[in-house]
Amino acid sequence: MxxxxxxxxxxxxxxxxxxxxxxxxxxxxxxxxxxxxxxxxxxxxxxxxxKADRIAAEGLTAVEVDGNAAVLLELNCETDFVAKNEDFQAYVSGLAKHLLAKRPASVEEALEQQMVGTDSTVKEKLSALIAKIGENMNFRRFEIVEKADKDSFGAYVHMGGRISVLTVVENSTNEDMAKDIAMHVAAINPRFLSTAQVSNEVIEQEREILTQQALNEGKPENIVQKMVEGRMQKFYSEVCLLEQPFVKDPDVTVAKLLKKEGDNVTISSFFRFELGEGIEKRQENFAEEVMSQVKKS
The missing domain is CATH 1.10.8.10 (Ubiquitin-associated (UBA) domain)
Structure with a gap:
């Protein structure tokens, strides 16, 4: 037909x-x-x-490591109560394994793939979970990362999935150190890996702000430039991972921590997913909500 x-x-x-x-x-x-x-x-x-128009900003982030491959992902739901649901957590675990097995290029591609170990697509399994639990859910993002045998992953999940971090440390198999750096990233949230990654646009914007601050403090123009250069170094130590004081030992920077491990040891990349970052969350007044329900009854 x-x-x-x-x-x-x-x-x-x-x-x-x-x-x-x-x-x-x-x-x-x-x-x-x-x-x-x-x-x-x-x-x-x-x-x-x-349920698709309902805001989903809670849920879980997760890291799964399998040999020389790892995946970082975020799955959202509406409430943190559902994030603790066994079925929801099982789906996140299964999704991580699927992503490592199938290596999709995008969320859209992943949703249309037959989910590993099932006879349904990733999207169909998610829809069935939505129907069962009764909340909107959204597979938001993922990152698949690979390393060499001589490198190590640092995987860290904070507060049961509120923040997940994955670091790749090159030329070192010290997984404990790699995890410590991942914990540092979770706590300090660096914007860049090194000063070389800071764009000219960001640098010029920061210089302009610092210059104006110095002038507003009444400093003579002939020493403002020197002051700005000194404050730029402080800026780099705040936003660049390698320049930051290591959270477990502030007397050394992350770069110096790596150097203790070996001259050629470095961080090639890091990834940090914080649950719901960038999602505009609905502001709810629970007292008003209860009153509205009372009036209806």
Whole structure:
């Protein structure tokens, strides 16, 4: 049976599911609307779509290491209560293993892949979880990282998944040190790895701010430049990982800590996911919410 645009539109209006999901349901059921609705319900797609406009800024970040490959990911839900749910946590664990096995290039590609160890796609499994738990969820981002045998990963998860960090230390197999640096990144949140990574735009903007601060303090113009240079070094020590005082021993910088391990030991990259960063969270007044429910009852 030919599936028309009007049939897809009608099914979408009845279920709230996406257009492509509706078309697939109608195709699978040869245009039978009741069976198509049941198909969407079984996949969790009908109820999941109705929750899609609800803000999901809680959830978990996670790190999974497998030999010379590791993945960092974030899965969001609406409440931290659901983030502690065993099914939610199991999905995060399974998703991490899937990403390492299949190596998708994007979230969109990952969602369409058949999830490792299941007969459903990543998206279908997520939709079924949404339907079961009753909250909107969103697979937001991931980063797959590789290293050589001579290098080490530093993996650290803070506060049960509020922050996850992955560092790659080259020319050292000291995983304890790599993890200590990951803990440092979690705590201090550097913006850059080294001064070389700071863009000219950021440098000029900071110089301008520091210059104006010095002039506002009434400093003579002939010494302002020297003051700015000194304060720029302080700026670098605040935003660049290698220049920062090591959180467990502030007497040494991270760069000096690495040098103790060996002259050629360095950090090639680091990744830090903080749960919900950049997501505009809904501000709720729980007293008003309770009162509104009382009035309805």
């Amino acid at each position: 030919a599936i028309t645009a009007s049939m897809v539109k009608e099914l979408r209006e009845k279920t709230g599911a996406g257009m492509m999901d509706c078309k697939k349901a109608l195709t699978e059921t040869d245009g039978d609307f009741e069976k198509a609705i049941e198909f969407l319900r079984e996949k969790g797609l009908a109820s999941a779509a109705k």
